[in-house]
Structures are given as structure tokens and as C-alpha cells.
Amino acid sequence: MSGRVSNTSRYESAVTVLQRRQAEMSEAQMQMTSGKRVSKPSDDPTAAARAERAFIAQQRIESAQRSVGVSRSAMALTESALGRAGDLLQNAREKLISAGNGTYSGAERAALATDLVALRGQLLQLANQTDGAGGYIFGGQGTLAPPFVDSAGGVTFAGTSGQGQLSTSEQMPTSVDGESVWLSARSGNGVFVTGAAAANTGSAFIDAGGVADPSVLTGQNYQVVFNVAPPAVTTYAVSMNGVPTGQTGNYIPGGAITVDGMTFDIGGAPANGDAFDITPSTPDMDPFEALDRAIAVLSDPNATRGAIAQSVNSGVRDVDAVMSHFSANRSVAGAALSRLDAIESRNQDRDLWAKSVQSDAEDLDMVKAVSEFQNKQTSYQAALQSYAMVQSMSLFDYLK
Template sequence: MRLSTAQLFNQSITSVLQKQTATSKVLEQLSSGKKVNTSGDDPVAALGIDNLNQRNALVDQFMKNIDYANNRLAVTESKLGSAEDLTGSIREQLMRAVNGTLSDSERQMIADEMKDSLKELLSLANSKDESGNYLFSGFSTDKQPFAFDNSTPPKIVYSGDSGVRDSLVQSGVAIGTNIPGDQAFMKAPNGLGDYSVNYLASQQGDFKVQTAKIADQATYVADTYTFNFSDNGAGGVNLQVLDSANNPVANVTNFDATTPVSFNGIEVKIDGKPSAGDSFSMEPQSEVSIFDTISNAIALIEDPNVANSPQGKAQLAQILNNIDSGVNQMSSARSVAGNNLKTVERYKDTHTEEKVVNTSALSLLEDLDYASAITEFEKQQLALNAVSNVFSKVGSVSLFDFI
């Protein structure tokens, strides 16, 4: 077997380079604190590490979405709670104002308080989040949702939309982060049912409409109806119901308030005792705005001739029903926000636990055992020194020295 000087040199330099590479690899691991820095270090572990890192990145994005949703829902729930309490206070002010012992000036003072409360309620409905976006404007977050229009008397109108902004909190799971203003303040179910009632100043009898609902959708005819009571000649009254064209749609002889009046798919229950000559009208309205209801309440107590009259008492009953319906609407909207907030918190806990598990698995796959690594480094360093010494000796030896 022939050995040349070049062959000895190449074998020695290859050994030195291999030991340098092994030493550099261990040194890189010590510097990074990771035992897998490239896929070549451990292909199987590298794939697992990549998958876990991707999952953690997705969880981090879910957590950001949850923080955003949590902030908006918490503020929304708080504002709706304040609006609910304020509306309850307005109801108490109204009941205090219709006390017959109050003077006109005292009643006007309460009306002024109610006007201030209405402005405060409007301010709550126009609340913004920490980013300056309107909470109750649907998708139109840059548009003020509620404002007075130019009518006389002015009414509060809604300029937002019914959009619900979703936040992705889990793969395939989106949670609503807002309550549109129309659902919170503008579309409370009518306290009477499907119709609102207009009472006349000429009313003499002590009565009110208790409910006015659609009873049969198949035969229902939407229209404005007028109820006229006339003397039946026996101490009671007869009732005739006319449509908007003054065509009779119902005639009730010897009207009995305990029996509902039915016509055109509509059922109306009247509570109390109408007098001959009394009349009222009703028109379709299945939803009411809490703002309009409070405005009607203020107008009622500002008119001393109406507040304690039979007309005023009947109007008061309708207003109270609609205020209660408005409070229930805000309470329902608040419940939606609160339930979404709880759901978001549950997903946050789930992601937190998942992040802990993923981080633990990552640690097992890539974290370096420093004690073992330092021992390995010392071993490779010793081997490198030995190989380097051999190379220096071989490099200085020539076969011609032995010829």
C-alpha cells in the first residue's frame, strides 16, 4: 500500500475540518440556547417546532382579537347598563310629575329634569370606544348614530346601520363585538302590541287600550282605524270601528270592555268605561323608540290641561308600557353584550392553556441541555486540539526524510 505525502495531508486536514465543524455546531447551540437551529440538526424535531410555532402565532392573533373584542364589549355593556338605569330614573320622574297635587311650575321643573336626562341618554347612545369609534353605529363607526332632526318638535333619528362587527376568536368561531344602536334604542316592541293609539282631548270616559295586536295574519288588513262610541239608550255605549276610508269594519252593540274587539285580523282589548261621544284612532306601529317615548312623556307633563285629564291618563298608560319595553330592550342588548363577553373570556382561557402546552412541547423539542452541551463542547474541543497537533506534525514530515 502506497502512502503519499499529499494523501496524508488531505486526511489530516479533513479530520481538522470535521472537528472544527462539530465544535462550531456545539458552540452555536450554546449561543442560541437551542439544540435545533436548522432542519439539518434534527429534521423530525424541526418539523414539529415549525408546526408549534405556526400554531402559537395563530393563537397570538386570536388573543389580539379577543383583547379587542373584550374591550369593546366591556364598554358596551357598561354604557347599556348606565342607559338602563337612567331610563328607569326617567320613569320615576314621570310618575312624580303626574301627581295631581303638583303645581304647573313644579311639573315644569320635572319636565326640565327629564329633558336633561334625555340629553344624557343621547350622549350614552353616542359613546365612543378607546379608538374614537362610535359604539352603537353598526358598521358606520365613523358616523354619529343619534341626533335630533329638523322636525317640530325635533325627533331623534338613527343614522347608523344594523351591522354587527365580528371578531374571530377561534378557528371557525366569530363573536359579535358591538350592539347596533337600532337594536338597543330604536326598535323596542310596542307595549300595546302592533298598534299605537291616539287619544283625543275630548275624551270623557276613563278608559285605555290595553292591547292592540294582530291576531290572524291571514285576514289582517293594515290600516288606520277609528273607534267611535255612541249612546245605546240603556246607560251603556255602542262601538263602531271605521277604516281610513270611513267604511265600517266592526259594529259592537252594548259594548263590554271584558270582551275583545276583533276585526280584519286584529284584536283590541279596552280597559275601563268609555262614554258616549268618545273616540280614538290607532295606526300600525310594532316598534317604538325609547327617545320618542321619553319625548312624548315630556310633552304630556308640560301640558297642564292634558296631564290629569282622561286623555292624559290613557296616554300615560301607553307611555309607561313603552318605557318598560324600552328598558327591557336595553336589558336584552346588555345581556347579549355580557354573554358575548363571557364567551370571549372562555376562549381566552382556552388559548392561554393551549399556549402553555405548546410552549412546553417546544421546550422539549428545541431547548438545550446546557450541562450536556458544555460537556460535548469540551470533548470536541479536546478532539480538535488533538487532531490539530497531529496535523502539525504530519505536515512537517516528508517521506524523503526516510529515504
């Protein structure tokens, strides 16, 4: 009886060892096949936790990179649209200068006005450009309809002012405040605005002017009124907010007039009572308004030489102001693209670090794994031989 128990015990022990060695060898073989040391938490709970945290970090970084891609697309579209808008305005500027040619007939100026109408339409299309995902790049904080509406009173912004941002710790814009970009250039030369009174009948016109002495600027409204009494010398008088300043002078065509730090030239021949206004600059200039004013004068067959000259001067001045404004906003979009490149670079570094942590936690050292597999294979073969020996033992072996 004891011999049977002993044989059975040896047999079961050999089978147990054989199964354990086979399981160890199979596990080692699976690890070599997958390249993973930790395939499930029970393999190494601490390493599995580290690998899981690194994997979650990679998922967050991947989401951030998608956000970078969305923002980059929006800013690239913005930068490109503003570049094309600048080209259209440069074309409009050249046509305005051509319209100032004194030899042009009314029909030729009307043809230039038609070209300006076409350029205006193209500008409006750029202002309402979509982002390819159902939104508008100049739609501000979001709108389902084109943000810029053209009506009898001019172009207005129908979106929500502000800039769309992705919900992230980094500044990643997805749209641009169209109202600020398209409708908020500073009027005039950026400090003050010169213009002819509507009732003028002479051929005089005023240029954009400039600042002679910033320290004495007042920011008030001025008016220069001409007194023409042939054959006497033409004179002018300056008033501020409707009150005479006492500043007067003889008019010299093309000569500079300086008033409280502002200087400007008036050319042509003013009629008696003609007036020119100088008012503070405001941030409400837009390309559509600038072109509309020029188009109205150039399309009018009865426009006087003074009105045409003033329209050309004012139109060029306003187009230059808007072009400068677009250029500044284009630079902002370019800076955003540079910032997005930096964010993407940081994300790539973080992603590489997270992948390294995950790899260190769960990946297999192949050289070490091959050596261990060979050891386990040797152990398995030894267990197999031991099992074979135990299985061959019987009572007949002892009776021989």
C-alpha cells in the same frame, strides 16, 4: 523526501482533526448558550420545518387573540352602555309616575318634563358613544359620523344597519346594530298598543292591557267609542277596522273590557264621543319617541287631566318596553363576552400546543448537551495532545 512528506501528512492530518474537534466543541457550546438544538435549517431540516410551522401557527393565534381583545372591548362597552341606559330609563320611569300625582301643579309637571329632557339628552349621548378608536359602538357596519341624528321629527339612524364583524372563522363582533337596539323595541305591551284618540275631551285613560286568550287574537285594528247621554248610563261600542262588531256594554270605571283575546282597563270619566284605539304592536318603539310624547304633554299648561293620565300610563308602558328591549340586547352582549372568553381559552390551548411542538423540534436537551459537550471537550483535548506530539517530531528526533 519520503520522510518530509510523511511528516507533513501527519501534521496536516493532526491540524484537520484538531480544527474539527474545536468546531464541534464550539458548536456544542453555542447550543448550550442559546438553548437551541436547531438554530438554522441545515442543523436539522425536518425539525426546522416543524418548528417553522409551529411558529407560524403561533403568529396566527396571536393575531386571533388581538381580534378577541378588540371584540371584547366593543362588547364590554356595549354591555356597559346598555346598563347605564337602563338606569336612565328607570329614573325617567320614576319621574313619569311622579307626574301622575293629581296634586302636582302645572309648574311642577313642567319641572319634571325638564328633567326628562335632560335624561333624553344623556340617552342620545350613550347611543352615539365612541369605541375609543374612531368608531361608534352602536354604528352598525360603520360610520364616520355619530349614527343617531336628533331632528324635529325625532331621532333617526344615519349609520349602516347590521353588525360589524372581524374577518375570522369565529363570530367576533366589533360593533352593534344600533338601529335594532335603540329604535326597534316592540310598541305597546308587545302584542297590541292602546291609546287615546287625539280629539278626546274627557278625563278617561286606558292602560297597557294584556292578552287574555292568545288563540283568538286577530291582529286587527279596534276602537272603543263611548256614548255619554246624562243622566243615562255611559256605554261603549267596539268596532274592528271601522266596522261595528256588535260588542257593546255599560262602562264601569276601571273595569276590564275584553275584545277578541285582548283585555284592558279604562278609567276616569270619558266624554261623549271619546274613543280609544287598540292596534297591533310594531317593532319601531324607541326611548326618544316615548319621552318626547310624555314631555310634550307634561310641558303643556293646558293639558287636561285625562291627557296627563294617559301620557303617564302610556309613557310608563313605553319605557318598560324599551327597558325590556335593552335588557335583552344587554344579555346578547353578555353572551358574546362569554363566547369570546371561550375563544380565548381555545386559542391559549392551541398556542401552548404550538409552543410545545416548536420546543420539541428545536430546543436543546440540556442534560444530554452537557454530556456531549464533555465528550467533545475530551476529544478536543486528545486532538490537541496529538497535534503537539506531531509538531515536536523532526529529523533531529531520529538522529538522537
